[in-house]
Amino acid sequence: MSNTSCDELNREDLAQCAAIIDETELFRDYGTTGQAITKLLEKALSDPSSDLLALRTGTGLAGFAWVLRNGAFGRSAYLRLIAVSSVSRGHGYGSRLLAGIEAKHLLPHGLFLLTTETNTGARRFYETSGYGLLGIIPGYVKPGLNECIYYKAYKAQALTR
Numbered sequence: 001m002s003n004t005s006c007d008e009l010n011r012e013d014l015a016q017c018a019a020i021i022d023e024t025e026l027f028r029d030y031g032t033t034g035q036a037i038t039k040l041l042e043k044a045l046s047d048p049s050s051d052l053l054a055l056r057t058g059t060g061l062a063g064f065a066w067v068l069r070n071g072a073f074g075r076s077a078y079l080r081l082i083a084v085s086s087v088s089r090g091h092g093y094g095s096r097l098l099a100g101i102e103a104k105h106l107l108p109h110g111l112f113l114l115t116t117e118t119n120t121g122a123r124r125f126y127e128t129s130g131y132g133l134l135g136i137i138p139g140y141v142k143p144g145l146n147e148c149i150y151y152k153a154y155k156a157q158a159l160t161r
């Protein structure tokens with residue numbers, strides 16, 4: 001985990017983002033391809049309502065995330081997409097990326113996200129990171145797949161005097 005940085009995603013990263021999507025079974029279940037994501041991310045790069053983050057290691061892009069700044073109810077940030085490359089999963093990179101996202105977007109009105117009900121790995125990842133399950137929306141994104149809606153609020157640190 002040493003030698004990692006969380007910074008802005010840029011156009012040169014898009015091919016690696018597409019490869020991460022294409023190697024991930026979850027995205028196939030939604031019919032999402034690397035090519036389709038590349039188009040969406042290209043647009044998002046020039047959209048001020050989006051924030052794209054990259055988690056880099058000494059060897060390249062380990063993961064990326066897409067946040068819509070006021071994507072939940074026009075009020076809170078919404079984590080639209082997060083993915084870590086298959087070879088890098090389970091080594092803390094996702095947590096590092098999520099910490100980078102929260103540092104920018106937890107204030108002022110917290111962070112919402114959706115994840116598939118059957119994606120137990122991701123659900124555990126969010127729950128251990130302090131996200132609370134608010135409910136389940138049946139077939140919201142894709143018929144037959146239920147979405148869990150999670151939320152984490154910003155909690156002010158105790159002020160030291």
Ligand SMILES: CC(C)(COP(=O)(O)OP(=O)(O)OC[C@H]1O[C@@H](n2cnc3c(N)ncnc32)[C@H](O)[C@@H]1OP(=O)(O)O)[C@@H](O)C(=O)NCCC(=O)NCCS
Binds near residue numbers: 026082089122
């Ligand atoms: C979900 C994802 C971003 C997590 O990133 P990661 O680098 O694998 O996560 P971390 O290594 O930082 O794990 C942090 C914690 O999450 C939990 N976790 C992560 N992946 C898990 C898995 N597959 N099964 C069970 N728990 C898991 C663990 O509790 C872990 O804590 P631990 O280290 O004490 O065991 C990554 O696994 C991924 O890209 N998955 C495929 C795409 C996906 O599901 N995206 C989310 C869609 S909403």
